[in-house]
Amino acid sequence: MPWITTRRLNHLQAIADMYAENARGAWKAQRSAITNAAKIAERFVSADERTRAVEKRLDRVLRACAGYRATIRKRDQRIRALEARLDDLLGLNQQGVRDGAMWQERRTDKPKQVAP
Template sequence: MPWISRTRLADMRARIEQLAEQRDEARTDARRAFGASARLAGGTLELDEQVADLRSRLTAAQQDLTAEKRRADRLQQRLDDAVGINGPAVDSGAMWQQRRADKPITVKGEQR
């Protein structure tokens, strides 16, 4: 076995201590990085869940809106039918109001 000088041995020990410190710092940095990535991953999962929830709520709201529009259209049609807006006389006189068959004829301010 070859002999190592005391100076060389001291240099090697110093280098070993330096490498051990670097190793410890690297482990600490790795733990911090792992913790940060775990927190980020947890936050990302939470955001994904929130986005999925919002999408489902949006879909439900859009379906409700469509249903309410259909209901309002049906009610408007019933109202139009009840007040006679959809009658043939209205359709025939849509462009020329003077030719409406249901328009009351007035003679000097009187209605017939």
């Protein structure tokens, strides 16, 4: 067995201690990275769940909006139909009434506009 000097032994022991310390530091860094990755994954899953909830609410709101618009369209059509029936009932659709619809614009005694 070869002999080594005390100085060489101390030097090799210092190198071994340095390697051991570096390994412990790497393990701490790895454990920290794994912990951080787990926290980030939890946040991502939580954000994904919140996004899904918002998507569901948005879909529900869009369906409700489409329903409201359809209801408004049906209401407007019914109003137009009822107005047309009322005009027919009151005789407002007769040709004489239609001819006199613009009577104010055809007036002969219409006042002229004066420039300010």
